[in-house]
Amino acid sequence: MAGTPSFEGAGDPRYLPISEHGLIGDLRSVALVGTDGTIDWYCCPAFDAPSVFASILDAERGGRFEVAAIGPARTKQFYFPDTNVLITRFFTEDGVGEVQDFMPVDGASAETERHRLIRRVLCVRGSVPFRVLVAPRFDYGAQPHTLRLDGEMAVFESEKLTLALTATLPLEADGLDVRADFKLSEGESAVFALDQVGPGVAPRGCAHTEAERQFTSTVAYWRRWLSQSRYRGRWREMVHRSALTLKLLTYAPTGAIVAAATTSLPEQLGGERNWDYRYVWVRDAAFCVYSLLRLGFADEAEAFMKFVTDHVTPGESHASGPLQIMYGIDGRTDLPECELAHLEGHRGSAPVRVGNAAADQLQLDIYGALLDSIYLYDKWARPISSDHWDDVCAIVDWVCAHWDQPDEGVWETRGGRKNFLYSRLMCWVAIERAIRMANRRGLPADLNRWREARDTIYRRIMSKGWSESRRAFVQHEGGDVLDAALLMMPLTKFIAPTDPKWLSTLDALTHDLVSDSLVYRYDPQASPDGLRGDEGTFSICSFWYVEALVHAGRVDEARLAFEKMLTYANHVGLYAEEIGQTGEQQGNFPQAFTHLALISAAFNLDRALG
Structure with missing residues (x-):
């Protein structure tokens, strides 16, 4: 993979590095x-x-x-x-x-x-x-x-x-x-x-006594909240810092969880990959629910489910189907993107963007992420309501009818729609989790149609998503490029983690996309994404890699990769979206995606180590 080129703004003393x-x-x-x-x-x-x-x-x-x-x-x-x-x-x-x-x-x-x-x-x-x-x-x-x-x-x-x-x-x-x-x-x-x-x-003034009182009550609030955690594993400090960070990224009035705290921090200094992440990505927030439920924070999961039922419900048709891929923290759907030309950008990395045009993209994987979180909430926290189940059925029926179309994919590429394997995979997850819920609770559903669609997607992935020449599953049909999103195949229980085809894919991903413990999303040179420049390794993929190694039985490798990833955290345990060639943090900061993946990787690695 190409490294980050030198950029004249990189040493600008007016700016602290993102990690600082x-x-x-x-x-x-x-x-x-x-x-x-x-x-x-x-x-x-x-x-x-x-x-x-x-x-x-x-x-x-x-x-x-x-x-x-x-x-x-x-x-x-x-x-x-x-x-x-x-x-x-x-x-x-x-x-x-x-x-x-x-x-x-x-x-x-x-x-x-x-x-x-x-x-x-x-x-x-x-x-x-x-x-x-x-x-x-x-x-x-x-x-x-x-x-x-x-x-x-x-x-x-x-x-x-x-x-x-x-x-x-x-x-x-x-x-x-x-x-x-x-x-x-x-x-x-x-x-x-x-x-x-x-x-x-x-x-209103803030006298010394009031500042002391508010300091004490704020400390008590955070400690009371964190005391709900059930995590007792080896990496308690990092897991709890990640949980506290996810809580900070929660908008209490609605239960929304934002993808990151910032806009336009560059994925590459001097590059154009600068986006506004202060919104609710259905995918990111749904994965957050999984991590928070794992730790015992059911109230946050319930609050997000209320956000879903209030705002993320099928109805009016969006460009991305019955759901948008992202929403405002108040549930609004209009997130127009514009550039703030009067700002020079972090260390000269323009443009600075507000809003996000990706809201209009078709990303089929969001349906699997959302349905998986609803399934886990229904199983681990509280059974969903009958009205909520009706919404689930409407979403699954739409997925059954529309899974077989090209989309922009999980990485929101701006290089045209393709038949991405990960999108197919998560459509399978959406239908499969709904079938599980219907069977476990005896809920009404068109199970014959759902099963037929689920099985058709499975066979499509196994036939057209597999490359004989690469001996691996690939990013999209008709191609031979690898994609780190495929690390989710065993994690979603689509394929056995020791299946020969998966182990061969894992080896190929390790060879092509892993640098030390760090994982690139894909190679933008081999798979053009419509944007100039390179990017760093994507931290959530590095933690997915740890989990994939765990499930494949390569626990020692997984532990070493996890411990190495921890060294890339900043001084207070926070991660930006990406990590650059020399270990610098890049992209919006801190990123929920990375911290929720850390929690999941730590949980599963702990369990494997016994």
């Missing part, structure tokens, strides 16, 4: 906090709202919230144990300071419109001088704002959003920004709170 960030959130939105103490990504009041801070996408025009020690300092970052409260530490010549970053969340519904972000600055040893700069740039840096400053409160007002910054020390205006320079001695602290304000939500 932690994530905080309040189950409605999130913020990225760099290891230098800067919040360089924050959308308010929701995941897919326009950004307030976006210097990760444009260092000059994006906006940022800096908190840093003045003068030379080493920094380290970690999560307060078993929580999503992030600590950034500054080690200076005269002392040690830290910033505690969190968004208050305690499970209560009071003041849900405040959307508070708290930054508590402390000196824990000696004395440390700090500087703070709050420079919002509303609507992705396109909307002007005014500043009103009154001592320890600053109000930033734009046409559609107003934010109030309150502090426990005086603030100074710097044009339309706000700054504060101060020195703390051991035991002293300062608090900065950024609130959305408007009708019914007035600016």
Whole structure:
């Protein structure tokens, strides 16, 4: 596979690498906090709202919230144990300071419109001088704002959003920004709170006592939530960090689970593979349900099922059939894609995109992912309702009638539709899981038609998806290109994990697409996808590879590959979508797909090791 070429923006000191960030959130939105103490990504009041801070996408025009020690300092970052409260530490010549970053969340519904972000600055040893700069740039840096400053409160007002910054020390205006320079001695602290304000939500200070109370209640919330986990295996810390990350990517008001926290972080520096992932991919969210159910988080699975029944139901016909491949976090179906030409992109990687035109693609695999999650929910959590079963039947009937057509495939290629094997495989899964549910619960169904379609798909895959010359199953009919999505064949129970045809395919995938423990999705040179440039290895595929090795009985190889994959996590256990040639993280960050696959791989590897 081709490596990542050099790019003039790669060493730009104005940008932290993607991996040099932690994530905080309040189950409605999130913020990225760099290891230098800067919040360089924050959308308010929701995941897919326009950004307030976006210097990760444009260092000059994006906006940022800096908190840093003045003068030379080493920094380290970690999560307060078993929580999503992030600590950034500054080690200076005269002392040690830290910033505690969190968004208050305690499970209560009071003041849900405040959307508070708290930054508590402390000196824990000696004395440390700090500087703070709050420079919002509303609507992705396109909307002007005014500043009103009154001592320890600053109000930033734009046409559609107003934010109030309150502090426990005086603030100074710097044009339309706000700054504060101060020195703390051991035991002293300062608090900065950024609130959305408007009708019914007035600016409110955040005194030291309130910051302490909200810190304590937020820590208690995350620990109470995590205590539901049933995982007791070897990789508890990484599995629980992945679970906490998936929870952060959940939009509590609807139960939606977004694919990632960001938009347009590049899959290759200087490339055009920059997409908006702040939406609900049916596929990604359905796989999340599996991982969360495995760990014992039934409430999240139930919330997503409610999102499905409320929004992801067959009815009006979309370009992708009775369901879209993705939805807004509020269930909306209109996600127009546009480019923000005024932003230069992360390290100059343009374009920056908002919205996602792939919403109009036909991706047949989503039906299998959704039906598999419904099947598991019905089996492990709570039986689905009769109305929900009617929706399932409508979806399966549509799949039976439409599985035999080309589509854009799981990787959302923009190079034309093909008869992708993975799409066929997941259509088989959709029908097969529905048959299981009907038989287990005695539910009404056109079983004869369903079985005939299921068996026809199986025979089609075994005949036209197999390449004698490659001795492997291939990406699409009539081709000889391999595809890492085929790793799902034994994981979905389509084929026995020790079937000679599958073992031969696994060897071929290992030879063509695996680099160390890392797995490429496919070779874009051999299988053009309509886009320029290369990409890194795809982290979910690397964890699928671990599972495939486990099921094939190659447990020692699987464990080594898994342990190697863990070394590619960032300093707080988070993964972006891809990993580049030299181990750098690429693409949107953090990505739900990767973390849910880590959970599944750890669970199955633990079980195999006994």
